[in-house]
Amino acid sequence: MPEVYYYVKLEEVSDITDCGLKLSEFYDKEVIIENEKKQCFSALLNPKDDMELYGSASFCCLKLQVKSEKCFVADRFIFETVQDNNIELYYKTIIPIEKYMFGTYRLPECLITTTILPDEAYILDKRIDSPIIYSNSEELYINNILQDLRDNYAEMDNVLLYLFLDNLTVMGRLEKVENINAGMTIFKNESGKTYCIKKPDFSSFCP
Structure with missing residues (x-):
């Protein structure tokens, strides 16, 4: 079964490990999945996808084992951007977890549509638990885009x-000296440090 991560307040841990996570109590959203409105609660693919909770002394990270058919992945970045507008x-973006490829979504969230039983929830031991092969989903997403562009x-x-440097120039943070005919640009900061950059030919890039 897939393993995902879910943060709870410290005072809730013992109840959850004894009784499980009841969907009717812990669901945090209702979404349309496979043409049906379903209650679900949102977990993470990587415990470091929420660094604020990862470093919090008030929360505990649980590792959940979820049946594949009861777990879907969606892009929370898009949800937080569009809200109810679109x-x-x-x-x-909602797909079954087994079809998700790591790095596809910037902020993937796992939509769990079932109750988690007590023997399916474990306290994550950050020292000796299964290693995570990437830092966090957002970093992986950005690196994948950059590599694809390269x-x-x-x-x-x-x-x-x-x-980047041209935008800093517009903001008044740098000075720019250009040789337009040669396609060469020098950016200079207040301390005199220079950055020598070729001016890109944007006509060679596809939209």
Whole structure:
């Protein structure tokens, strides 16, 4: 069964390990899954996907074992962005957990549509428990995008640097000296440090 992570307040831990997580008590949203409105509570693929709770002394991370057919993955980043304005965009991201590829969503959440029994919930031991193979989902998502761009565009790192430094120039943080004909740019900060960047030819990039 898939293993996911769920944070609870310390005072709730003993009740949960003894009695489980009742869906009727712990559900935090109702969503349309497979054309049916279902109650669910949201867990994480990686305990570090919520660093505030991960480092909190007031919360405990539980490792849950969930039946595959009762667990779905959705992109919480889209949910928090659209709210009720375009909720269909969020619903379209909901897929069975076994079909999810790590790094696909920026903030993946696991939608659990069933009660968790006592023997399916364990306190996560951060020291000796199963190692997590990536830092957190958001970092993996961004790294995947950057790698995909680098694979398709050889000059991508130069492009990103140019856009970043050029934006700092617009904000008044840097000075810019350009040789437009040669396609060369120098960015300079207040201390005199310079950054020599080629001006990208954006016509070679697909939309």
